[in-house]
Amino acid sequence: MRGVFITFEGGDGSGKSTQVRRLAAALEAAGADVLVLREPGGTPVGESVREILLGPSHETMTPEAEFLLFAASRAELTLSVIAPALEAGRVVIDDRHADSSLAYQGYGRGLPLETVRAINAFATGGLVPDCTIVLDIEPAVGIAAATGTAADRLEREDIAFHERVRAGFLAIAEAEPERVKVVPRGDVDTVWRDVVTALAPVLSRAGIELESR
Numbered sequence: 616m617r618g619v620f621i622t623f624e625g626g627d628g629s630g631k632s633t634q635v636r637r638l639a640a641a642l643e644a645a646g647a648d649v650l651v652l653r654e655p656g657g658t659p660v661g662e663s664v665r666e667i668l669l670g671p672s673h674e675t676m677t678p679e680a681e682f683l684l685f686a687a688s689r690a691e692l693t694l695s696v697i698a699p700a701l702e703a704g705r706v707v708i709d710d711r712h713a714d715s716s717l718a719y720q721g722y723g724r725g726l727p728l729e730t731v732r733a734i735n736a737f738a739t740g741g742l743v744p745d746c747t748i749v750l751d752i753e754p755a756v757g758i759a760a761a762t763g764t765a766a767d768r769l770e771r772e773d774i775a776f777h778e779r780v781r782a783g784f785l786a787i788a789e790a791e792p793e794r795v796k797v798v799p800r801g802d803v804d805t806v807w808r809d810v811v812t813a814l815a816p817v818l819s820r821a822g823i824e825l826e827s828r
C-alpha cells in the first residue's frame with residue numbers, strides 16, 4: 616500500500632514546526648509509521664545545500680542559483696528518501712516542499728512560474744503531495760516572530776517580498792483547492808483543529824483517524 620505524503624507550507628514564523636511536531640506525535644499515537652523531513656535539508660547533500668542557502672557565508676546569490684539549489688536539495692530528498700518511504704507505506708510529513716519554491720522564488724523573486732513548475736516536476740520525478748497545509752500569516756506578524764533569533768537571508772527580505780510570497784501561497788491554494796488547504800492564523804489549538812480537519816479525508820483513505828482535541 617502506498618503511504619501518505621503531507622507537506623506544510625507558509626510564511627516565515629507561521630508556526631509550522633509546532634504543528635508538524637504535533638501531527639507526527641498524533642499520527643504515531645494512532646499507530647502510523649511516520650517520517651518527518653524538512654527542506655532544504657533532510658539528506659547529507661540537502662543539509663550541505665541548506666548551509667549554502669541559509670548559512671552566513673553567501674550574502675548575495677542570483678535568484679536562478681538560489682532556486683536551483685533549493686531544487687537540488689528537493690531532488691535528493693524526494694528521490695532518495697520520500698519516494699521509497701511512500702513505497703513502504705509510511706506517512707511522510709515534509710516541512711516545506713515544491714510549493715515553497717513557487718511562492719518564494721517564483722512569486723517572491725519573480726522567476727517565471729512555468730520554469731519553476733517545470734524544474735520542480737523534474738526534481739520530484741512528478742511526485743505531488745496528497746495534501747498540503749498552508750499556514751497563512753500576515754508577514755508583519757510572521758517576520759517579527761521568525762527573527763527573534765538570527766535571521767537568515769530570506770527572512771531579511773523586506774515586507775513587500777514576504778507579501779508576494781503570501782499572495783503566491785494563496786494563489787497556489789486557489790488553483791489547487793483539492794490538494795492545498797489554507798489554515799488561517801490563530802492560537803495553537805485552533806490551528807491544530809483546522810489542520811486535523813483539513814487532513815481528515817486523506818488520512819481516512821489510509822485508514823487513519825485523528826482526534827482533534
Ligand code: TYD
Pocket residue numbers: 626627628631632653654655669685710711712713715716717719720767769770
Ligand atoms: P527554515 O529555517 O527552514 O525556516 P521555516 O521555519 O520558515 O521553514 O528556512 C527555510 C527558508 O527557506 C524559508 O525562509 C523559506 C525558504 N525557502 C525558499 O525560499 N524556497 C524553497 O524552495 C524552500 C524549501 C525554502
